[in-house]
Amino acid sequence: MSQTSETVLEIDLSALEHNYNYLRSKLSPETKMLGVVKAFAYGNDSVEIAKRLSKIGIDYFAVAYTREGISLREGGIQKPILVLHPQSTNFEEVIENDLIPNIYSKFTLEAFVKTAEKLQLKNYPIHLKINTGLNRLGFDPEDAAWLNHKLAETKAIKVEGIFSHLAASEDEAEREFTLYQIENYQKTLDKILPKLDDQPIRHLCNTSGIINYPEAHYDMVRTGIGLYGFGNSAAEDKKLKPVGTLKTIISQIHHIKEGESVGYNRVFKAPLATKTATLPLGHADGINRIYGKQKTGVLVNGQIAPIIGNVCMDMLMIDISGIDCQEGDEVILFGKDKSAEEFAHNAGTISYELITSISQRVKRKIIN
CATH class of the missing domain: 3.20.20.10 (Alanine racemase)
Incomplete structure (x- = not known):
């Protein structure tokens, strides 16, 4: 999959075909x-x-x-x-x-x-x-x-x-x-x-x-x-391939001093000097407020960055302290390298709710 320069849901039709064939293999020919x-x-x-x-x-x-x-x-x-x-x-x-x-x-x-x-x-x-x-x-x-x-x-x-x-x-x-x-x-x-x-x-x-x-x-x-791409169990999930990968980018990086807050209602207050990144998607895109307050995280250059504070309508913020990254870098919310089931479970919900919530304003990109 290619690097993205915007928020996009990549839809992998080869993964869909793999899942179809796996499930079909469980059936009698008739x-x-x-x-x-x-x-x-x-x-x-x-x-x-x-x-x-x-x-x-x-x-x-x-x-x-x-x-x-x-x-x-x-x-x-x-x-x-x-x-x-x-x-x-x-x-x-x-x-x-x-x-x-x-x-x-x-x-x-x-x-x-x-x-x-x-x-x-x-x-x-x-x-x-x-x-x-x-x-x-x-x-x-x-x-x-x-x-x-x-x-x-x-x-x-x-x-x-x-x-x-x-x-x-x-x-x-x-x-x-x-x-x-x-x-x-x-x-x-x-x-x-x-x-x-x-x-x-x-x-x-x-x-x-x-x-x-x-x-x-x-x-x-x-x-x-x-x-x-989801089999309702960890064992079955390994045999299937996620069809959708939700990607975005880092819009801006901030260096937050100890005691400063991030986002609405000052929910996150930095316990020490913290590096944060703002991403261009929020609850209007289907990443709801339940995913904020460090309940779950996203993938930045192979490392998990927790979502901090309240998720906004069009933006969310993550803690990138200790992660080597820069503005414009790709961020993965879920997909092949980071399970939607894990992302959802950590916030107390299920993959069904997460993937069906991705709003129609998010660009769809068909691959394979």
């Missing part, structure tokens, strides 16, 4: 893979990520909201796109853009059927979500009889997929609960599948499910965080 590209592909670039995944063989995509699916279609993506959390007000847009809605409640099923029948559709594909214990979205298993009745009443839609979502597949201490979810999912399938004309795509596993529960891969698996 098992499909769905790539989750919601939230700008976890803070990267959803269209560029989807284009590369399409090229190397991904079968399916998923986004959270209708607008995200439309953006992929406008970017030329032709693979099936599942909208995980559609709102009924957007159902006509879903249909106009050949998107596949996740139907997760009695309300959404009735509303989508009404829209599909109004448009005189036949066998429009939908996926049904079953709530097996995450208690976020989904039909309860007890709704199976109601579902069977409603589905039999219309020809406007067709159940192309039935899925659920594991709550703690990365946590060995919650293995019993995960096995309960798998069993609950299968029992619900057993109530619905005999009533359908065609076998739908069954999918349950997320990234950690792919790795830890091969017996539950079913017809398709879904992977989000794994594609971007």
Whole structure:
């Protein structure tokens, strides 16, 4: 990767391809893979990520909201796109853009059927979500009889997929609960599948499910965080490659005397003479205030420099005492040489939150 002269998020598509191939190696040849590209592909670039995944063989995509699916279609993506959390007000847009809605409640099923029948559709594909214990979205298993009745009443839609979502597949201490979810999912399938004309795509596993529960891969698996280089464990992280590297530069260096303060509210007061650097990014760029007050650090010429004081909207300050550097030098916040998981963990959060928070004003640079 090249040296930068500005704040930039470098997106390494060769790392994406590596992660895809690693996760694909965990699957049987007949098992499909769905790539989750919601939230700008976890803070990267959803269209560029989807284009590369399409090229190397991904079968399916998923986004959270209708607008995200439309953006992929406008970017030329032709693979099936599942909208995980559609709102009924957007159902006509879903249909106009050949998107596949996740139907997760009695309300959404009735509303989508009404829209599909109004448009005189036949066998429009939908996926049904079953709530097996995450208690976020989904039909309860007890709704199976109601579902069977409603589905039999219309020809406007067709159940192309039935899925659920594991709550703690990365946590060995919650293995019993995960096995309960798998069993609950299968029992619900057993109530619905005999009533359908065609076998739908069954999918349950997320990234950690792919790795830890091969017996539950079913017809398709879904992977989000794994594609971007994180396996929810230190051992798996070593087998994956971070796709995004957030870089910036040193704007200015200050020599702070003992007792002088740095930044808003004078949160940092130098216990002794200190050399600091100001960087041109802040909480408006996604590096939130939780990362300040020396909770975590950045990489300057191979050495860790803690973030000091309060993170500002457009700037943050670091302690570079003892580090040989100068104005204009490159600084790495996270990437291949400094894990986003470590950066986030030190501040009490997770890599998901950090990488999806990088704002759209940060320049994206596609490499490889």
